[in-house]
Amino acid sequence: xxxxxxxxxxxxxxxxxxxxxxxxxxxxxxxxxxxxxxxxxxxxxxxxxxxxxxxxxxxxxxxxxxxxxxxxxxxxxxxxxxxxxxxxxxxxxxxxxxxxxxxxxxxxxxxxxxxxxxxxxxxxxxxxxxxxxxxxxxxxxxxxxxxxxxxxxxxxxxxxxxxxxxxxxxxxxxxxxxxxxxxxxxxxxxxxxxxxxxxxxxxxxx
Amino acid sequence: xxxxxxxxxxxxxxxxxxxxxxxxxxxxxxxxxxxxxxxxxxxxxxxxxxxxxxxxxxxxxxxxxxxxxxxxxxxxxxxxxxxxxxxxxxxxxxxxxxxxxxxxxxxxxxxxxxxxxxxxxxxxxxxxxxxxxxxxxxxxxxxxxxxxxxxxxxxxxxxxxxxxxxxxxxxxxxxxxxxxxxxxxxxxxxxxxxxxxxxxxxxxxx
DNA sequence: CCACAAACAGGCAAGCCTGCCTGTTCGCGC
DNA sequence: GCGCGAACAGGCAGGCTTGCCTGTTTGTGG
Numbered sequence: 001x002x003x004x005x006x007x008x009x010x011x012x013x014x015x016x017x018x019x020x021x022x023x024x025x026x027x028x029x030x031x032x033x034x035x036x037x038x039x040x041x042x043x044x045x046x047x048x049x050x051x052x053x054x055x056x057x058x059x060x061x062x063x064x065x066x067x068x069x070x071x072x073x074x075x076x077x078x079x080x081x082x083x084x085x086x087x088x089x090x091x092x093x094x095x096x097x098x099x100x101x102x103x104x105x106x107x108x109x110x111x112x113x114x115x116x117x118x119x120x121x122x123x124x125x126x127x128x129x130x131x132x133x134x135x136x137x138x139x140x141x142x143x144x145x146x147x148x149x150x151x152x153x154x155x156x157x158x159x160x161x162x163x164x165x166x167x168x169x170x171x172x173x174x175x176x177x178x179x180x181x182x183x184x185x186x187x188x189x190x191x192x193x194x195x196x197x198x199x200x201x202x203x204x205x206x
Numbered sequence: 207x208x209x210x211x212x213x214x215x216x217x218x219x220x221x222x223x224x225x226x227x228x229x230x231x232x233x234x235x236x237x238x239x240x241x242x243x244x245x246x247x248x249x250x251x252x253x254x255x256x257x258x259x260x261x262x263x264x265x266x267x268x269x270x271x272x273x274x275x276x277x278x279x280x281x282x283x284x285x286x287x288x289x290x291x292x293x294x295x296x297x298x299x300x301x302x303x304x305x306x307x308x309x310x311x312x313x314x315x316x317x318x319x320x321x322x323x324x325x326x327x328x329x330x331x332x333x334x335x336x337x338x339x340x341x342x343x344x345x346x347x348x349x350x351x352x353x354x355x356x357x358x359x360x361x362x363x364x365x366x367x368x369x370x371x372x373x374x375x376x377x378x379x380x381x382x383x384x385x386x387x388x389x390x391x392x393x394x395x396x397x398x399x400x401x402x403x404x405x406x407x408x409x410x411x412x
Numbered sequence: 413c414c415a416c417a418a419a420c421a422g423g424c425a426a427g428c429c430t431g432c433c434t435g436t437t438c439g440c441g442c
Numbered sequence: 443g444c445g446c447g448a449a450c451a452g453g454c455a456g457g458c459t460t461g462c463c464t465g466t467t468t469g470t471g472g
Contacts, residue, residue, distance in 0.1 A: 003439055003448070010449080026320040028234040031429060042451045044433095049449090053430070103319075110316050112376040113309075114232040123376040126383065152390035159387060160362060163369030170318040170329040177332065181365060184358035209418070209469055216419080237459060248421045250463095255419090259460070 011049055011059075013039045018060040023100045027111040032056070054117040061108050061121045068101050069132050076136050084140050087190045093133070093157060094182060097165040106166060130155050147192070160185065217255055217265075219245045224266040229306045233317040238262075260323040267314050267327045274307050275338050282342050290346050293396045299339070299363060300388060303371040312372060336361050353398070366391065 017039035021030035032053055036046050050056035075092045096102055105125075112119040133154050138145040147153075164178035223245035227236035238259055242252050256262035281298045302308055311331075318325040339360050344351040353359075370384035 006439090007449070026317070028317070029320055032431095033429070043431095043453085044435095044451050045449070047431075047450095051431085106372070107316050107319075109372055109375055110313050111232075111234070113313075114235055119376040119378070125376070126373040149390050149393075152387050155384075156366060156387045156390060159369030159373060159384065160366040161369065162372055163365030163367065166312070166315055166368055166372060167332040167365060169315055170325040170331070172325070178361075178365065181358050181362045184355050184362060187355075212469090213419070238461095239459075249423085249461095250421050250465095251419075253420095253461075257461085 007049070010041065010045060012063075014041060014046060014049060014056065015060045015063045017041075018056055019064050019101070019104055022057075022060070022104050022107055027057075027107045054115060057108070057111075057115070058117045058121045061105075061118060064101055064104060064108075065121070065125055065128070068096060068105070069128070071101075072096055072132065073136060076140070085190070086137070086141060086144070086192070087186050089137070089140075090157070090182070090186050090189060094161055096129075097161045102162075102165055103169075106162065106169070126155070126158070129158060133158065153192075157185065157189075213255070216247065216251060218269075220247060220252060220255060220262065221266045221269045223247075224262055225270050225307070225310055228263075228266070228310050228313055233263075233313045260321060263314070263317075263321070264323045264327045267311075267324060270307055270310060270314075271327070271331055271334070274302060274311070275334070277307075278302055278338065279342060282346070291396075292343070292347060292350070292398070293392050295343070295346075296363070296388070296392050296395060300367055302335075303367045308368075308371055309375075312368065312375070332361070332364070335364060339364065359398075363391065363395075 014035065017035045018030070021034045021038055024030075025034060032043070032046060035056070036043055039046075046056070050059065072092065075095060076089060079088055079092070097106075108118060109122060109125075112122045130151065134151060137150070137154065144150070160181075164181060168178055220241065223241050224236070227240045227244055230236075231240060238249070238252060241262070242249055245252075252262070256265065278298065281301060282295060285294055285298070303312075314324060315328060315331075318328045336357065340357060343356070343360065350356070366387075370387060374384055
């Protein structure tokens with residue numbers, strides 16, 4: 001096996017093991033020992049590719065973020081064309097936060113507060129996700145592309161979902177008691193296309 | 207000083223120091239050494255009142271949660287009566303998440319995933335907050351008390367705000383790029399009372 | 413007034429984690 | 443075929459953390 005490929009595979013294994021350990025043990029509980037054990041790699045190899053732990057987790061965060069973005073595109077594209085409604089898209093968005101990867105992202109997010117290197121990687125995340133979401137949205141629903149407050153609404157939905165995932169964290173159940181809220185949002189989104197003018201939203205000064 | 211009072215004060219100092227350390231160093235970075243140093247207390251005293259670290263942080267979480275609930279009530283009541291609109295209330299809600307205490311709550315939230323004792327304390331939190339919020343809301347806006355989806359909307363706003371706070375975490379700025387989203391939500395909330403019937407929300411089957 | 417228990421002080425030991433260091437194998441270019 | 447450097451293996455040391463353990467003071471009830 002050529003050198004480059006070997007190193008790449010090793011890096012990938014290390015990164016995946018890191019993500020797995022964070023998912024399983026939490027950011028605080030994931031030690032480099034656990035990681036090398038899970039990846040079936042020696043400590044030396046880890047040190048060779050990622051001199052410091054911050055390098056490792058930063059790279060893992062990057063990998064996870066990109067993989068999830070791709071996954072998001074794929075899942076959205078996988079919806080049957082005749083069922084591609086914004087409301088249906090919400091399910092895809094939710095899956096972005098509800099699964100294991102989303103959990104890890106959450107954990108890394110708060111860890112970033114005391115890890116500048118991680119913060120640097122994760123800071124552009126909300127914008128990146130919003131960007132991709134908007135991109136996909138305007139691709140599949142071109143007639144809704146220039147709705148007022150579209151960007152704000154999309155970002156809001158993302159924030160809402162990450163908040164729901166967060167709140168559901170302590171009681172183990174990934175769905176938590178957020179199901180009703182999600183249903184409500186779905187209702188709202190279903191209705192939104194029928195509001196052809198947002199002017200009425202401006203409260204009556206009277 | 208009587209015994210009970212002394213012990214109470216000690217407990218309070220320990221708990222406050224714990225919250226302070228978590229705020230400053232993060233959950234993972236807050237060691238019992240830091241805590242006793244900050245509280246000006248000996249290790250023995252800590253061990254006496256909180257045999258294990260989990261006991262300590264659980265108690266601290268409890269204290270923080272209750273203090274924030276009280277603070278929420280107080281801040282809401284402090285709004286000038288003639289300015290008490292739901293939209294104005296959003297500011298209070300946001301302050302709940304934007305300040306230091308909210309940050310700590312976020313951090314403890316994700317920490318709870320691998321700390322059953324903490325989880326037990328924090329699990330009822332979303333419900334508790336929703337409850338208090340609904341209570342305050344119906345007290346100040348009795349005519350809006352039985353709006354459809356009120357509970358869902360309130361819970362949604364909370365989730366949204368916690369998500370915004372979370373997303374703003376990596377870039378240090380507590381406000382982050384969430385200001386536009388909050389403005390949008392404010393607009394939505396301002397408009398909501400003018401929608402006297404939610405029936406139109408049901409999408410036209412045609 | 414005394415005995416007792418709670419409250420508090422400080423130190424000790426075991427365990428773990430991270431970073432580095434030396435040694436070995438493998439692939440690549442000449 | 444050979445030398446060189448990257449890739450990898452495994453162990454060592456320093457530092458830190460947590461929980462416990464012994465010793466001392468202080469308040470309380472009989």
